[in-house]
Amino acid sequence: MNDKKLAILGASGHGKVVADLAEQLGYVVHFYDDAYPNKTMIEHWPIEGTFDDLLMLDSTQTDVAVAIGHNKTRQQKIALLLDKDFTIPTLIHPSAVVSQYAKLQHGCVVFAGAVVNAFADIGKGVIINSSAVVEHDCSIGDFSHICPNTALAGGVIVGTGCWLGIGSQVKQLVELGDYCLIGAGSTVLKNIPSHVTAFGSPAIVIRHHN
Numbered sequence: 001m002n003d004k005k006l007a008i009l010g011a012s013g014h015g016k017v018v019a020d021l022a023e024q025l026g027y028v029v030h031f032y033d034d035a036y037p038n039k040t041m042i043e044h045w046p047i048e049g050t051f052d053d054l055l056m057l058d059s060t061q062t063d064v065a066v067a068i069g070h071n072k073t074r075q076q077k078i079a080l081l082l083d084k085d086f087t088i089p090t091l092i093h094p095s096a097v098v099s100q101y102a103k104l105q106h107g108c109v110v111f112a113g114a115v116v117n118a119f120a121d122i123g124k125g126v127i128i129n130s131s132a133v134v135e136h137d138c139s140i141g142d143f144s145h146i147c148p149n150t151a152l153a154g155g156v157i158v159g160t161g162c163w164l165g166i167g168s169q170v171k172q173l174v175e176l177g178d179y180c181l182i183g184a185g186s187t188v189l190k191n192i193p194s195h196v197t198a199f200g201s202p203a204i205v206i207r208h209h210n
């Protein structure tokens, strides 16, 4: 347990789950969101200011979690916070099972019931959502989001900023490029290039995007 302050950027549904997790880890949480001052509360938690207000805090006294689901926005905000010397811890739910041989960089969240198996390599700012399974030897690129109940078999490689939709699954050793979006419930059997949306079982590329 600790009683360190954690500023949470993003007063959203995802932010609420991050707050719940952080409190279980002993943090005292404070929300920040650019909707302030029009929005001043999220559930029972006060929103104390905007992102600019957060940047004015003493980085030696307050850690930060960026609870923004949009991968590129989360990437940008984390970069700005690191420039100001904030610590962005990785938060792991007590019920998640993370191998002693897995590596996770800063700014990740691993939610309830998730499994990160041996020698998985998880980049910065990654969301491993509830009950997701990241099997042995997987590599997850920075700022990706593995949605609830998604399962990655052994040795899967996921690029930067990918979004793997709820309940999707990826066959062993398959590689996904950067910033790709895999639709909910899809089964990915073959490599997927960067900057595409793919879905279905088996998943096929539906469109290209930036």
Ligand SMILES: CC(=O)SCCNC(=O)CCNC(=O)[C@H](O)C(C)(C)COP(=O)(O)OP(=O)(O)OC[C@H]1O[C@@H](n2cnc3c(N)ncnc32)[C@H](O)[C@@H]1OP(=O)(O)O
Pocket: 129, 147, 148, 164, 165, 166, 181, 182, 183, 184, 185, 186, 197, 198, 199, 200
């Ligand atoms: C804790 C949390 O909440 S984490 C968030 C979890 N959320 C998710 O995982 C959502 C992931 N998003 C999806 O799967 C979306 O459907 C997307 C992004 C793949 C596609 O979204 P859009 O581009 O808006 O597509 P849209 O909804 O208009 O559907 C277009 C067509 O594709 C089909 N389609 C859309 N998604 C899928 C899918 N995942 N699998 C199969 N077919 C799909 C639709 O049925 C529709 O078909 P139709 O034209 O025959 O009616």
